Amino acid sequence: MIGSRPQSQQGFSLLEVIAAIMLLAIAFTALMKVAGASISLSQNAAEHSEAAMWARSLLDTAFVGEPLQAGSRSGQFDRKYRWRLDVSPWNEAGAAPPAAPLHLYQLDLDVLWGPPAHPRSAHFRTLRLTGPQTDGSGNMQAPR
Structure with missing residues (x-):
């Protein structure tokens, strides 16, 4: 017979091979999307970890050797990361500040990176806690 395969001939038809290649291409594309998302998430986590490292360093060393003062400061850690620190006296909501020699200050630090038009931040x-400070003659001063 013309066009029929003998029983001894085995293998895949061209249509089956094309379908298998298409299925592999679709699976490979999905796998590459997952790998790309994983790389992006890893980079994001690394950037946040570095921002946290810079923040800890700044908060550990801020106002060491100088009196704590309310106000704002800003600067740059390196070419990629910049920061803004806001310092304000802290007291419980609605409560009058205590007349004690020790005072609490709240430090709010924003670490920014990325393009200035669309910065990422943490x-x-x-x-x-600050205690009483002394002037040059040893007299106590109230914290500023």
Whole structure:
């Protein structure tokens, strides 16, 4: 017979091979999308970890050797990361500040990176306790 295969001939038809290649291409595309997303998430996590490292360093060394003062400061860690630190006296909501020699200050730190038009950021907040400070003659001064 013309066009029929003998029983001894085995294998895949061209249509089956094309279908298998198409299925592999679709699976490979999906796998590459997952791998790309994984790389993006890893880079994002690394950037946030580095921002946290810079923040910890700044918060650990802020106002060491100088009196703590309310206000704002800003600067740059390196070419990629920049920061803004806001310091304000802290007291419980609705409560009058205590008349004690120790005072709490709230430090709010924003670490920014990426393009200035669309920066990425991480926010850090901590409290810092200050005691009475002395002027050059040893007399006590109220914290500023």
